[in-house]
Amino acid sequence: MAWITQKSSAPNDLGRRAVPYLAPATKDRFERDFIPRYPTRRGALIQVLHAIQDEVGWLPMQAMEEVAQFIGITPSQVVDTATFYEEFFFKPRGKYTLWVCQSVSCEIMGSTALQGKISEKLGIHHGETTPDGKFTLMHVECIGACGGAPCALCNHKLHENLSSDNVDAILDSLP
Amino acid sequence: MALDTPILMKRIPQGNVANRQTVWYDGYVATGGYAALDKAIAMEPSKIIDEMKASELRGRGGAGFPAGMKWSFLPPPDGGHRFLAVNADESEPATFKDQLLINTDPHMMIEGIAICMKACHLDTAYVYIRGEYHHHRVTLEKAVQEAWDNGIFGEKSRMGQINGRTPRLFVQRGAGAYICGEETALLESLEGKRGWPRNKPPFPAVSGAFARPTVINNVETLATVPAIIENGAAWFKTHGVARPEGVPPQVPASYGTKLYGISGPVNNPGVFEDHLGIKLSALIGQHGKGMRAGKQFKAAFHGGISMGVLGTDQYDAVLDFDIGKRCGVLGLGTACVTVIPQDVSMVAMARNCARFYSHESCGQCTPCREGSNWAYKLLSRIEAGEGTTADLDLLSELAGSMGSMPGSTICGLADGTSWAIRTILQKFWNEFEDKVAKPRFVGLALR
Ligand SMILES: Cc1cc2nc3c(=O)[nH]c(=O)nc-3n(C[C@H](O)[C@H](O)[C@H](O)COP(=O)(O)O)c2cc1C
Ligand code: SF4
Numbered sequence: 001m002a003w004i005t006q007k008s009s010a011p012n013d014l015g016r017r018a019v020p021y022l023a024p025a026t027k028d029r030f031e032r033d034f035i036p037r038y039p040t041r042r043g044a045l046i047q048v049l050h051a052i053q054d055e056v057g058w059l060p061m062q063a064m065e066e067v068a069q070f071i072g073i074t075p076s077q078v079v080d081t082a083t084f085y086e087e088f089f090f091k092p093r094g095k096y097t098l099w100v101c102q103s104v105s106c107e108i109m110g111s112t113a114l115q116g117k118i119s120e121k122l123g124i125h126h127g128e129t130t131p132d133g134k135f136t137l138m139h140v141e142c143i144g145a146c147g148g149a150p151c152a153l154c155n156h157k158l159h160e161n162l163s164s165d166n167v168d169a170i171l172d173s174l175p
Numbered sequence: 176m177a178l179d180t181p182i183l184m185k186r187i188p189q190g191n192v193a194n195r196q197t198v199w200y201d202g203y204v205a206t207g208g209y210a211a212l213d214k215a216i217a218m219e220p221s222k223i224i225d226e227m228k229a230s231e232l233r234g235r236g237g238a239g240f241p242a243g244m245k246w247s248f249l250p251p252p253d254g255g256h257r258f259l260a261v262n263a264d265e266s267e268p269a270t271f272k273d274q275l276l277i278n279t280d281p282h283m284m285i286e287g288i289a290i291c292m293k294a295c296h297l298d299t300a301y302v303y304i305r306g307e308y309h310h311h312r313v314t315l316e317k318a319v320q321e322a323w324d325n326g327i328f329g330e331k332s333r334m335g336q337i338n339g340r341t342p343r344l345f346v347q348r349g350a351g352a353y354i355c356g357e358e359t360a361l362l363e364s365l366e367g368k369r370g371w372p373r374n375k376p377p378f379p380a381v382s383g384a385f386a387r388p389t390v391i392n393n394v395e396t397l398a399t400v401p402a403i404i405e406n407g408a409a410w411f412k413t414h415g416v417a418r419p420e421g422v423p424p425q426v427p428a429s430y431g432t433k434l435y436g437i438s439g440p441v442n443n444p445g446v447f448e449d450h451l452g453i454k455l456s457a458l459i460g461q462h463g464k465g466m467r468a469g470k471q472f473k474a475a476f477h478g479g480i481s482m483g484v485l486g487t488d489q490y491d492a493v494l495d496f497d498i499g500k501r502c503g504v505l506g507l508g509t510a511c512v513t514v515i516p517q518d519v520s521m522v523a524m525a526r527n528c529a530r531f532y533s534h535e536s537c538g539q540c541t542p543c544r545e546g547s548n549w550a551y552k553l554l555s556r557i558e559a560g561e562g563t564t565a566d567l568d569l570l571s572e573l574a575g576s577m578g579s580m581p582g583s584t585i586c587g588l589a590d591g592t593s594w595a596i597r598t599i600l601q602k603f604w605n606e607f608e609d610k611v612a613k614p615r616f617v618g619l620a621l622r
Contacts, residue, residue, distance in 0.1 A: 037299075037301075037343075037345045038365075038366075038367075038385070039256055039385045039387075040366065040367070040385060042366060042367035042368070043365065043366055043367050043385070044367065045367030046347075046348070046349075046350055046364065046367055047347070047348060049350075050348055050350065071367075080368075080369060081367060081368055081369055084352065084369035084370060084537075085306075085349075085350035085351050085352050085370075086350070086351035086352060087306045087307075087350040087351035088350060088351075099307070102527075103268040103269070103480075103527065103531060104268050104269055104476060104480055104513050104515075104524060104527050104528070105268070105269045105438040105439055105513045107519075107523070107524075107527050108439050108440065108513065108514075108515060108516070108519050109438075109439070109440070140307075140351075141266075141268065141353065141531050141534060141535065142266060142267070142268040142269065142270070142353075142531075143307045144265050144266070144270065144271045144274050144305065144307060144308065145271055145274075146268075146269045146270070146271045146436060146438035146444070146511070146513065147192075147271060147436065147437070147438050147444040147445045147446065148444070149438055149439075149444075153307060153309070156309035156310070157309075157310075158309070158310065
């Protein structure tokens, strides 16, 4: 995140689709659920982006343009905000995103070996996706589950007390 | 002095984590919940603030600023919005205390939120929860919905109108950025922008979220409020460390209990509540049930990495708000302890910290953006055995010259970088020297 953004805008597929990402019903839902919470429409931006990414899996340019129009700001303002945050993806990612923690408590408890094991098993490094589109691997900083270090998130599910031994079974059990 | 009756973990079983279940609204009310809110509703708002001031409750988010004082800084209502932003970003490495409250007893924090809104005339509150807390967010959203349904917030709020408006509480989902825990970055993010900390002044109390007066408090700070309102400041001050002899009353002390986290190679890692002022050795021994077999204590990050490190000879350090002066660290921080055993290299730890800050720097200030990455590169080189003594000198100079305290950066992230790296260097200089000690010939040049 932050200033070390991988300039993912360059290779971005600006392909468009005829069906809008923000269907009228979706807009109504955002208008009802998010917009009234804030004194400005832009306040709702991050919640709207989350809602779209939860559905689509990532944030296509077309979707961000539609969001800009919906909120009433420019597309570049949407991109400016979205690219700051590590959780937003600007190209398609795997069915499962693994967020493997590497901060101090996890490093002490063996996250380096764990990361090595996962990379070896899946054949991918930080930021990459397996060719079959099943896994995307992210090495991340503290995810706030230090009592169960080393830990990782698989999509929204937290796994604690991981080791090179039990991570196999967890990855293999995913459909 | 052991803690007989927990305050924050009143409804949360200590020990085996598997037994913990969320206390929902009915369970919370059945065990005395929302009685403090009813008491607060009957009080003059200014009297609530007076009670908070008298309790000397200090912020649990890291900086330790007295909460009652913060609440009293807001200008009088002028008809416009006034906000409360609850800091549930909890991204400091090794910190995992707020998630326990959110996950198991969310209504305690929600009650604290309601009392704060009443006391400070705040009409709208947002809980800014970090993006990575997924199941916690689901729990929190359900608890917030319960609070709306049971007349804490909304049209039928038992608080009536606040600041001429319906009191409202919302959950704001973050999106993965440590810096959004910094209070003004949090506000920017709340406004739908990048999490770039703001120059201060103006302070949030005057011009915060959406340029309106805003209170920002940590989850644990607010969760402590109901007990203070219900039992009084004097009762609260029977917990923690008494004010030392001769210290003037305007100097804040370390009253109350605190959630402590323990992670690393101990037998019983987790979150525990105890008095402020517990010794590190007691925390590790009694709550953490000692070091794991074959592991020996070498050092500890006692409050997240940004506060710096405690050395091997500081095993008995007293964990209260005055720890900074006594132990050569920045402060108490989050009181979540990472235990570092003898077999882990402090060079590796320093490198891990530098990587963290270089990754999380928001990039606005040159010393922070460039300095953290530079330190990371130097430390990577040193750890790989390629470093020189000149690298060490450079690293010391670099780490000593960044931060908002020397006045070279906008926010405190750079101070964290500085303290983490500087204290590791100071307290474990030998390990660094050992790594660079061997002069080697590379080509013809002596490095
Ligand atoms: C870089 C940085 C990160 C911070 N992260 C957090 C955080 O994750 N959670 C938190 O409560 N406070 C965090 N703080 C402290 C907040 O700025 C603020 O002091 C605190 O939320 C105020 O609440 P309190 O007075 O109740 O402690 C951070 C500060 C800095 C400088
Ligand atoms: S000190 Fe670092 S994180 Fe803080 S505003 Fe400056 S660049 Fe951003």
